[in-house]
Amino acid sequence: MVYVVFLSLLIDLLAFTMILPLLPSLLDYYKKNDGPDGLYASVLRAIGHFQDVLGAPDKFNSVLFGGFLGSMFSFLQFVISPIAGGLSDVYGRKPVLLICLTGGAVSYFLWAISHNFSVFVLARVVGGLSKGNVSLSMAAITDVSTSATRAAGMALVGIAFSLGFIIGPMIGAGFTKWSQSQQNEWFVVPATFALALALLDIGFVCVYFKETLPTEKRAKSFIDGLNQALSYINVAALFNFTAVTNLSAKDTNELRMLGRVYFVYLFLYSGLEFTLSFLTHHVFHYSAMDQGYMFAFIGVIMAVLQGGWVRRIPPTKVKLAAVWGLLLIVPSFVFIGLSWSKSLFYIGLFLFAVSTSMVVPCLNTLASQFGAADQKGAVMGIFRSLGALARALGPIVASVGKVYFLLGVVKIIKINFCIEYFI
Known part of the structure; x- marks a missing residue:
């Protein structure tokens, strides 16, 4: 069953990551074609006031747009992840997973017909509200694994992400290179x-995914499950893991600290990850294909490490x-922030990929050890939601800097603070 979850997540991530190298070009398209009365022009006017405060040049408008879109998408993930996890504890993983995957398909359909910026934003909203499948995949792996095999299962999730970042952006960039000469x-x-x-x-999950949470291990009440899931959106309750009950004081404190470490790391990680395509677009003048190669470089390193060692x-x-x-x-942040050449930039990317290949699956493995069987979905949903909240804040904070590497001092201070308490 672990490999079924892995393949489902990989297919989903291939579709999801295709858009990464395309965002700068997509925003350029809507800038030219959305019209003076469209949503793009309205958002641009609002950003203009903010831009004046920052003193950012006009060429970085797409960065601010990208930060807005990235933060919006991840904020919606922040809302939906604990709800999906909590409801799956009541109804089982498979039906909630299928609902999430169906929502993702709707978002791609909307993207395909997004002749104006409003429809594209709607597609991103639907996509963000459908991204509970990642936390559900982690919960399903937790259901069928033991403490001895859980690290290997979480590493497979990391491998799926890595392969997604290798293949997905290359597919998107390749289609773009071909289709730009075919149609507007x-x-x-x-x-x-x-x-x-x-x-x-969706078809694969319908046929091959077998329910991993038996009826006797599920939460009993729909109302309690839904109310509990909705309470996870409370930020203070999230950081305190209030919804996870029956833990010892020691375990509660460890889980809370683990959640804070995860949040800080992904806040910093997502700020760099999301601005990479804009950084290379403006500084190195990368095409979509060049950016596809860049994401593939990161993905190969992560896949090799997670497949060969981390698991x-x-x-x-x-x-x-x-x-x-x-x-x-x-x-890694220092090398990327100070990169005046592509060689230095790729050294930073290498360290960035190595770090990510270790941190994310290991922290998820540690988190999955907490909670009873009927609360695993809640634990992983909260953990995923903390990551989504970090990803909601990271892109917008990174995008409003002067432009990319002014977060250097803040990031070092926060990472050192994080490590000090984690150790």
């Missing part, structure tokens, strides 16, 4: 292919691996 609305081809992948994923880390060494991964993010 060049994004229709990659969007349609993403829709096809989403439909394939074999003994349970007693998982925490130590996470700490080393946290340490590595500091020099």
Whole structure:
């Protein structure tokens, strides 16, 4: 069953990551074609006031747009992840997973017909509200694994992300290079292919995914489950893991600290991840294909490490691996922020990929050890929601800097603070 979850998540991520190298070009398209009365022009006027405060040049408007879209998408993930996790504890993983995947397919359909910026934003809204499938996948792996095999299962989730970042952006960039010479609305081809992948994923889950949460282990009450899920949106309750009951004081404190570490790391990580395509677009003048190669470089490193080493880390060494991964993010930011050449930039990317390949699966493995069987979905949903909240704040904060690397001092201080308490 772990491999079924892995394949489903991989198909979903292939569709999801296709858009990453396309965002700068998509925003350029809507800037030219949305019209003076469209949503793009309205948002541009609002951003103009903010831009004046920052003193940012006009060429960085797309960065601010990108930060807005990235933060909006992740904020919606923040809202939906604990709700999906909590409801799956009541109804089982499979039906909620299918609802999420269907919503993703609808978002790709809307993207394919997004002849104006309003429809494109609607597609991103629907997509963000459908991204509960990642936390559900982690909960399903937790259902069918033991403490000895859980790290390997979480590493497979990391491998799925890595392969998604290798193949998805390359597919998107390749379709773009071909379709731009075929039609004005060049994004229709990659969007349609993403829709096809989403439909394939729905069919795959319908046929091969077997429910991982038995009826006798589910939460009993729909009302209690829904109210509990809705309470996870409360930020203070999220950081305190209030909804996870029956833990010892020691376990509660460890889970809370783990959640804070995860939040800080992904806040910093997502700020860099989301601005990479805009950084290379403006500084190195990368095409969509160049950016596809860049994301593939990151993905290959992550896939090799997670497939060959991280999934074999003994349970007693998982925490130590996470700490080393946290340490590595500091020099990666320094190299990328100070890169005046592509060679220096790729050194930073290498360290960035190594860090991510260690931190994310290891922290998820540690979190999955907490809670009873009927609360695993809630624990992973809260954990995923904390990550989504971090991803909601990271892109917009990174995008309003002068432009990319002014977060250097803040990031080092926060990572060191994070490591000090984690150790």
